[in-house]
Amino acid sequence: MNATYLGMPAFPRAAAVSTRDERLRGNLRHATHTIRAKRASAVAELADWPALRAAGAALKDRTLRHLDHYLEQLEAAVTAAGGRVHWAVDADDANRIVTELVRATGETEVVKVKSMATQEIGLNAALAEAGISAYETDLAELIVQLAEDLPSHLLVPAIHRNRGEIRDIFRREMSRWGRAAPEGLTDRPADLAEAARLHLREKFLRAKVGVSGANFMVAETGTLVVVESEGNGRMCLTLPETLISVVGIEKTVPTWQDLEVFLQLLPRSSTAERMNPYTSTWTGTTDEDGPRDFHLVLLDNGRTDTLADTVGRQALRCIRCSACLNVCPVYERAGGHAYGSAYPGPIGAILSPQLRSTASELDASLPFASSLCGACYEVCPVAIDIPEVLVHLRERVVEGGPATVRGEKVVLRPAKGHAAERAAMRAAGWAFQRPGLLRAGQRLAGRTRRLHPRRLPGPGRAWTDTRDLPAVPQESFRDWWQRTRGQGAAP
Numbered sequence: 001m002n003a004t005y006l007g008m009p010a011f012p013r014a015a016a017v018s019t020r021d022e023r024l025r026g027n028l029r030h031a032t033h034t035i036r037a038k039r040a041s042a043v044a045e046l047a048d049w050p051a052l053r054a055a056g057a058a059l060k061d062r063t064l065r066h067l068d069h070y071l072e073q074l075e076a077a078v079t080a081a082g083g084r085v086h087w088a089v090d091a092d093d094a095n096r097i098v099t100e101l102v103r104a105t106g107e108t109e110v111v112k113v114k115s116m117a118t119q120e121i122g123l124n125a126a127l128a129e130a131g132i133s134a135y136e137t138d139l140a141e142l143i144v145q146l147a148e149d150l151p152s153h154l155l156v157p158a159i160h161r162n163r164g165e166i167r168d169i170f171r172r173e174m175s176r177w178g179r180a181a182p183e184g185l186t187d188r189p190a191d192l193a194e195a196a197r198l199h200l201r202e203k204f205l206r207a208k209v210g211v212s213g214a215n216f217m218v219a220e221t222g223t224l225v226v227v228e229s230e231g232n233g234r235m236c237l238t239l240p241e242t243l244i245s246v247v248g249i250e251k252t253v254p255t256w257q258d259l260e261v262f263l264q265l266l267p268r269s270s271t272a273e274r275m276n277p278y279t280s281t282w283t284g285t286t287d288e289d290g291p292r293d294f295h296l297v298l299l300d301n302g303r304t305d306t307l308a309d310t311v312g313r314q315a316l317r318c319i320r321c322s323a324c325l326n327v328c329p330v331y332e333r334a335g336g337h338a339y340g341s342a343y344p345g346p347i348g349a350i351l352s353p354q355l356r357s358t359a360s361e362l363d364a365s366l367p368f369a370s371s372l373c374g375a376c377y378e379v380c381p382v383a384i385d386i387p388e389v390l391v392h393l394r395e396r397v398v399e400g401g402p403a404t405v406r407g408e409k410v411v412l413r414p415a416k417g418h419a420a421e422r423a424a425m426r427a428a429g430w431a432f433q434r435p436g437l438l439r440a441g442q443r444l445a446g447r448t449r450r451l452h453p454r455r456l457p458g459p460g461r462a463w464t465d466t467r468d469l470p471a472v473p474q475e476s477f478r479d480w481w482q483r484t485r486g487q488g489a490a491p
């Protein structure tokens with residue numbers, strides 16, 4: 001019933017399959033191009049966007065530098081407001097805590113607000129093992145859950161599905177989970193939304209336990225913030241008697257005033273809206289209004305390890321807007337499932353190998369799932385230099401070296417299969433330090449160019465399976481420069 005990302009193949013193998021799926025590529029192309037154009041015009045309306053972006057980055061960096069202080073402040077404020085705080089070191093810990101909290105209510109069903117953190121830890125599958133049904137209430141998450149599929153986008157988890165597919169899923173699957181789809185359901189967006197509304201309404205009215213994540217947590221007041229477009233999240237946050245929120249520790253901001261920056265950056269970057277339709281905030285519990293019990297599960301799951309890396313830690317600034325996915329040429333062609341985690345696209349390529357380490361073949365392959373074009377950095381509202389982190393992680397994969405995994409300092413071994421690349425780079429470094437030899441080699445290569453193979457032999461063959469080997473020019477740049485500018489000129 002609840003699919004997980006466990007056991008997914010490395011990116012190149014997964015992408016080799018997904019890039020052959022023409023319907024998937026068509027769905028993704030249409031959706032990402034539409035969202036990216038809307039985002040560009042929404043951002044262009046604000047003359048101070050660069051200043052807002054710099055402020056967002058600076059706020060996040062400062063908070064991360066003093067995260068221990070702000071987390072303790074947050075815990076004290078949530079507790080004072082009537083909530084309970086639980087600390088989860090990893091996914092298993094978080095799943096155990098949530099399962100025990102739900103069991104303590106005596107309930108066997110929960111309704112869920114769309115949440116990346118609970119996707120990351122595989123909460124639905126863990127609850128299902130304990131006999132607890134978790135119902136997704138975000139429209140796109142509902143589609144994914146009904147189809148026993150996996151999300152493939154941060155903001156639009158069912159982006160890989162078109163309207164006809166969604167209609168078929170609703171007709172086929174809704175009755176297994178509750179209220180069936182209306183007779184003669186069409187693929188008109190309004191009809192699909194109405195079918196989902198009717199299906200979900202009975203779940204909202206019945207549920208005694210809600211599970212959410214949060215976009216932000218305000219340390220000074222202990223307030224949590226959920227930003228959404230449909231209003232389903234607000235139903236989950238207000239109707240149940242018990243609310244359990246699972247939130248990554250990096251979602252902390254010091255003050256309410258800091259929200260002013262992020263509530264401008266996030267909607268324009270994600271849905272291209274000037275202001276998102278529903279912003280729900282809550283602080284502990286309130287007499288005779290909303291849930292009686294509130295539990296906050298603060299999730300580490302590799303975040304403090306990431307914080308220990310001075311280059312990679314900028315990934316923790318991410319506000320999950322998904323702008324980087326929508327501009328990425330690799331994501332557009334390979335789709336989100338190829339990244340093998342809840343975090344697809346450019347942010348997934350730098351976040352998953354840090355949260356989970358680069359020990360597995362899948363995580364070691366992710367930093368290479370990029371052309372390094374830099375479009376992700378250009379659109380990121382908190383200025384995460386994703387290409388810089390990708391290169392940094394590639395170095396870690398190829399060279400091995402020190403890292404922090406589960407709080408322990410470890411030395412990672414170089415990944416297998418990169419020996420040829422390392423040898424080639426060493427040979428290139430040796431040649432570049434000997435200009436005379438390099439020049440002689442270039443001339444020889446130019447004269448023998450007709451004899452060069454079009455594909456590399458041995459371990460290099462995989463590289464030329466998907467690329468043309470560049471043709472060697474008849475004349476090197478250095479010789480051309482000296483021929484056209486004279487002997488004394490230095491290129």
Ligand code: SF4
Nearest residue numbers: 318319321322324380
């Ligand atoms: S890395 Fe930047 S652009 Fe990508 S999802 Fe995070 S905040 Fe948005």
